[in-house]
Amino acid sequence: MTPLRQSLELGLVRCRTCGLAVSRASLGADRRCPRCHSRIEHRTPLSTEMTLAWLIAGIVFYIPANLLPVMHTSGLLGEADSTILGGILEFWQSGDWDIALLIFTASIAVPFTKFIAIGLLLLTVRKNSRWEQHQRTALYRIVEFIGYWSMLDVIVVALTSALMQFQLIGTAEPRAGIAFFCAVVVVTMLSALSFDPRLIWDRHA
Amino acid sequence: MSEPPTPHSEEELPTPAVRNRRWIPRLVWLVPIVAAIIGISLLVRNWENEGPRITITFLSGEGVQVGKTLVKYRDVTVGRVSAVVLSADHQTVLVTADLSKDAASLLKADTQFWIVRPRIGVGSVSGLDTLLSGVYIGMKTGTATLSERQFVGLENPPALSHGPHGRELQLRAARAGSLAIGAPVYFRQFQVGRVIDENLLPDGSTRVTVFVEAPYDRFVTPVTRFWNASGIDVKLGADGLSVQTESLAAVLAGGLAFDDGPIEALFFAAGRMPGEFTLYKNETEAMAPPDGAPHYVRMRFTQALRGLEVGAPVEFVGVNIGSVVAVDLGYQPRDKSFPVIVTARLYPRRMGQAYEALAAQGKTESEETLAAFVGTLITRGLRAQPRSGSLLTGKIYIALDFLPASPRAAFDASIRPLELPTVNGSFQELESRVGGLVKKLNDLPLEQIAAHLDTDLKDLHGTLSAVDTRVVPSAVDALSALHSTLDSADRTLDVDSPLQRGLTDTLSETRSTLQAVRELADYVDRHPDALLRGRRPQKMPQSPAALSSDAKP
Numbered sequence: 001m002t003p004l005r006q007s008l009e010l011g012l013v014r015c016r017t018c019g020l021a022v023s024r025a026s027l028g029a030d031r032r033c034p035r036c037h038s039r040i041e042h043r044t045p046l047s048t049e050m051t052l053a054w055l056i057a058g059i060v061f062y063i064p065a066n067l068l069p070v071m072h073t074s075g076l077l078g079e080a081d082s083t084i085l086g087g088i089l090e091f092w093q094s095g096d097w098d099i100a101l102l103i104f105t106a107s108i109a110v111p112f113t114k115f116i117a118i119g120l121l122l123l124t125v126r127k128n129s130r131w132e133q134h135q136r137t138a139l140y141r142i143v144e145f146i147g148y149w150s151m152l153d154v155i156v157v158a159l160t161s162a163l164m165q166f167q168l169i170g171t172a173e174p175r176a177g178i179a180f181f182c183a184v185v186v187v188t189m190l191s192a193l194s195f196d197p198r199l200i201w202d203r204h205a
Numbered sequence: 206m207s208e209p210p211t212p213h214s215e216e217e218l219p220t221p222a223v224r225n226r227r228w229i230p231r232l233v234w235l236v237p238i239v240a241a242i243i244g245i246s247l248l249v250r251n252w253e254n255e256g257p258r259i260t261i262t263f264l265s266g267e268g269v270q271v272g273k274t275l276v277k278y279r280d281v282t283v284g285r286v287s288a289v290v291l292s293a294d295h296q297t298v299l300v301t302a303d304l305s306k307d308a309a310s311l312l313k314a315d316t317q318f319w320i321v322r323p324r325i326g327v328g329s330v331s332g333l334d335t336l337l338s339g340v341y342i343g344m345k346t347g348t349a350t351l352s353e354r355q356f357v358g359l360e361n362p363p364a365l366s367h368g369p370h371g372r373e374l375q376l377r378a379a380r381a382g383s384l385a386i387g388a389p390v391y392f393r394q395f396q397v398g399r400v401i402d403e404n405l406l407p408d409g410s411t412r413v414t415v416f417v418e419a420p421y422d423r424f425v426t427p428v429t430r431f432w433n434a435s436g437i438d439v440k441l442g443a444d445g446l447s448v449q450t451e452s453l454a455a456v457l458a459g460g461l462a463f464d465d466g467p468i469e470a471l472f473f474a475a476g477r478m479p480g481e482f483t484l485y486k487n488e489t490e491a492m493a494p495p496d497g498a499p500h501y502v503r504m505r506f507t508q509a510l511r512g513l514e515v516g517a518p519v520e521f522v523g524v525n526i527g528s529v530v531a532v533d534l535g536y537q538p539r540d541k542s543f544p545v546i547v548t549a550r551l552y553p554r555r556m557g558q559a560y561e562a563l564a565a566q567g568k569t570e571s572e573e574t575l576a577a578f579v580g581t582l583i584t585r586g587l588r589a590q591p592r593s594g595s596l597l598t599g600k601i602y603i604a605l606d607f608l609p610a611s612p613r614a615a616f617d618a619s620i621r622p623l624e625l626p627t628v629n630g631s632f633q634e635l636e637s638r639v640g641g642l643v644k645k646l647n648d649l650p651l652e653q654i655a656a657h658l659d660t661d662l663k664d665l666h667g668t669l670s671a672v673d674t675r676v677v678p679s680a681v682d683a684l685s686a687l688h689s690t691l692d693s694a695d696r697t698l699d700v701d702s703p704l705q706r707g708l709t710d711t712l713s714e715t716r717s718t719l720q721a722v723r724e725l726a727d728y729v730d731r732h733p734d735a736l737l738r739g740r741r742p743q744k745m746p747q748s749p750a751a752l753s754s755d756a757k758p
Binding site for chain 1: 237
């Protein structure tokens, strides 16, 4: 298979917003897309650096998100702070393995996958690797797609604490952990957004 | 991709003006830095808030749950149980709890912990909230200066968990009665404190610790007397029946009361508080003047003393000065008799002023002087005599009285306990008299009396039947005759009878006559001279006939 020509070789730049391919020569000084007027860059400037920064922030936030309780419930049978992992274990032990699996996927597996995937992408791009470029692009699409599914936990806590307000019988309140978890999701999504997937295909001699 | 587009050489393209805006990506590094700062600050704060970890030993971990059971001080959560394990010897349960940082100052060497469970007693109900929330560990801080991390938990909650102001007092009693921990303490029927502890001392007596709350603790003075107010005090006195009790709760759950001692004690009040108060059996005993040391005496009676019980009073000239402590049967080999030996405990101090007078004379300085004094009393006729206390119950008490007529008795002042001479009781005499009375009653010819009575009743019956057959018919005849007589009288007195009419006419005649007489009298009254001169006809126009007839004579 003959190697594909790259846009640089063809003198074309693609708008990341509307997908229009523009000849580099036709771009004005401010390099706006003639169709959608968004900024056109050959490669997002300093993409890897920004991605890395967001990624590190995400990993840092992930620690308190797991250590701190996400929800505080109190009721007739006492009061308890629950962490994400504790909740999963509780569900698992009480036999609700399906719910446990769901929460595990959304809260533990997905963020970890994102960290590892983005880390891998960054590493390979930095090395100008040509290894499995198609797969890596697919990986990037997946990361982009699954990003917001981690908000599941945040929504569960938001709904529970909004609905469960029966003073004596039981109340639930969100705790700091869920804010950190929310931050993890947002920051990793920003990280994925900052990554320019075109870097995967760049060939530097 | 079959036809590659026209290649452009790199040189043809204009080099884009790249403005250096690297500060924006640099700014992005603030995000992980801020994240790290937040994370670290959380860790530091967490570490700062880390309170002490304590271990409490309990006999049982019933209801204690890891991560759920709380440690509360004054009903405020100060910690949480983090582990429950058995001790190495499997005899106790070690409960580990993480306390908040501000609770560290509460952990003194004598801080107390106990498991709060629902408790229902006669006097109170507590810990009901734990029925729903599960048990929690209660805590009461101590006063020691030393700090401690290892504690032995109490099995029962202390009566006072929150240390109100007041005073703790030790009471000593021969027996605790029905006192329970938490039983109320009353001062003039007002609850001022609680029993907080009870101990059985090695000597068998009981020490009761009570707590009297401020400001009522100032009522406790060196002359205060404490007594057991558990029961109902029923007294039948000269002024009638009186029932006294502190409160219903005290009757059920037991209780204590205290008040100032007797008036004499107030005058001689020592300024110093005693370390231990005596807990009396009841109010009467508490308010009695102190008995002082007892003296024991022995008495030999040659008669049977059925009805004499241990505890029976011994009275000296009518004053109760002691009680019988033993009634034994002795044997006298000399005359092969079985005397009853009665041992009594006497409190000479109960003689009151007499005792003080004696003490002033030095008669009570020692056993010897006292024995010698008793000897002189015996020569004066002091004897012990059993007497009947109540004819109904047959109870006997011992009276020490002066009976100068009694035969001389030997007294050995060297024998201990002192042996008092006795005379036989009068109650047997009484018994024989009552017996004689019964015998006389028995001898009455009751059967003859009954037979006489029977014949008399028969005679009475005959008389009554004669009345019925003979007297009653003639009485009926007499009544009918009376009836006819009354009838004729009624007819005679009728309005239309001739007698009645004649009477009416006569009466009207008489009335007019009387009117004429009254007019004459009036005239004579106004003109007395008419009696001499006759009447003046022109001045008296009315009833000339009557006047002319009367004035003529």
